[in-house]
Amino acid sequence: MNAAAHPDELLPWYANRSLGEAEHAAVEAHLRGCERCRAEVEFLAALREQVQRAPAVRMDEVGLQRLLRQVRREQARPRRRLALAAAAAVVIVVQAALIGWLATREPVFEPLGGPAPAGVVLQLRFEPSATEANIRALLEAQHAVVIDGPSALGIYRVRLQGLRADDAGAVSKALADFRAARGIVAEAERQ
Amino acid sequence: MSAHAASDEAMLIAGIARGREQDLAEFYRRYQGRVYAFLLRRMGDAADAAETANEVMLEVWRSAARFEGRSRPLTWVLGIAQHKALDRARRAASRPQRAETDPDTLADDSLGAVDLIARAQDAERLRHCIEGLPEAQRAVVHLAFYEDLGYGEIAAILECPEGTVKTRMFHARRGLKRCLGGTGEDEASA
Numbered sequence: 001m002n003a004a005a006h007p008d009e010l011l012p013w014y015a016n017r018s019l020g021e022a023e024h025a026a027v028e029a030h031l032r033g034c035e036r037c038r039a040e041v042e043f044l045a046a047l048r049e050q051v052q053r054a055p056a057v058r059m060d061e062v063g064l065q066r067l068l069r070q071v072r073r074e075q076a077r078p079r080r081r082l083a084l085a086a087a088a089a090v091v092i093v094v095q096a097a098l099i100g101w102l103a104t105r106e107p108v109f110e111p112l113g114g115p116a117p118a119g120v121v122l123q124l125r126f127e128p129s130a131t132e133a134n135i136r137a138l139l140e141a142q143h144a145v146v147i148d149g150p151s152a153l154g155i156y157r158v159r160l161q162g163l164r165a166d167d168a169g170a171v172s173k174a175l176a177d178f179r180a181a182r183g184i185v186a187e188a189e190r191q
Numbered sequence: 192m193s194a195h196a197a198s199d200e201a202m203l204i205a206g207i208a209r210g211r212e213q214d215l216a217e218f219y220r221r222y223q224g225r226v227y228a229f230l231l232r233r234m235g236d237a238a239d240a241a242e243t244a245n246e247v248m249l250e251v252w253r254s255a256a257r258f259e260g261r262s263r264p265l266t267w268v269l270g271i272a273q274h275k276a277l278d279r280a281r282r283a284a285s286r287p288q289r290a291e292t293d294p295d296t297l298a299d300d301s302l303g304a305v306d307l308i309a310r311a312q313d314a315e316r317l318r319h320c321i322e323g324l325p326e327a328q329r330a331v332v333h334l335a336f337y338e339d340l341g342y343g344e345i346a347a348i349l350e351c352p353e354g355t356v357k358t359r360m361f362h363a364r365r366g367l368k369r370c371l372g373g374t375g376e377d378e379a380s381a
């Protein structure tokens with residue numbers, strides 16, 4: 001270090017004692033002959049002392065409990081994904097039987113990738129325990145035809161035959177009926 | 192911190208990476224206060240600081256597996272805090288910000304060294320002056336004088352060159368001196 005130059009930019013880190021050995025020694029050597037830098041170090045030391053006098057932050061036990069609840073929710077997510085994957089696997093088995101049935105009933109199954117379906121379309125996810133016979137009976141009772149699915153998460157799209165999209169009451173009732181089919185339908189939403 | 196303590200804490204982070212809640216709770220007990228203090232100094236708002244400190248600890252849980260032990264746990268967690276504070280600042284960018292002091296616009300009353308030291312010892316006055324500094328300078332002052340970190344570690348936390356840390360500290364000192372040397376009426380918003 002140039003003895004004539006003030007090591008001004010290092011002084012804060014001299015004051016907090018974090019300089020490496022070489023820089024610390026160089027600053028100390030400079031300070032022995034520089035009143036101005038000694039006064040600056042004194043100012044910085046007073047500054048440090050006051051900053052460190054800030055009231056200590058108490059451990060936030062409520063915050064910790066909140067954090068642990070969030071963490072548990074996050075931990076549950078992968079398991080839920082696994083559960084969904086398992087459900088999807090079961091649904092695929094059910095679907096094989098379902099498609100066999102659909103193939104015999106024109107025009108209940110419409111090919112994927114066609115134009116956007118008209119009318120009222122619902123998204124359904126079936127319970128893993130639902131049987132093909134149960135699903136078929138439910139769809140027939142609701143005059144619903146499968147138009148797409150299952151997705152990777154086991155979701156089917158079905159169209160409600162004979163229902164107008166603007167008939168909100170009838171659509172709500174159909175949704176409620178699907179949701180009430182416990183043991184068969186896990187989720188039902190309007191698309 | 193001793194190498195032994197740093198190693199203990201690295202093991203704590205490894206435990207968090209394995210999903211051990213008790214290790215996260217211990218990490219929280221050790222660091223939440225320091226993370227909050229840093230964020231409060233940086234952000235200036237207790238509610239924002241507390242909320243962001245929670246986000247930091249959640250991120251610790253999520254990213255513990257990526258901790259490579261190349262830095263101290265304190266440096267690592269304050270680096271996360273820095274990121275979270277920047278994210279929050281970006282989200283709030285459209286909201287009106289509190290005016291910050293530009294040290295260059297402050298009157299220099301040219302107090303002598305003894306008077307400056309005396310005023311630096313006036314905790315309330317000093318707090319007021321620190322709050323008037325730009326956010327980036329407040330962060331450097333906090334990390335240097337509350338955490339006693341070296342300029343290299345501060346640069347790692349703030350992800351900026353060491354020269355920038357020194358420059359910010361230089362401007363912070365000048366701003367503080369001008370504020371401390373003022374009349375005390377309302378230097379920070381001058």
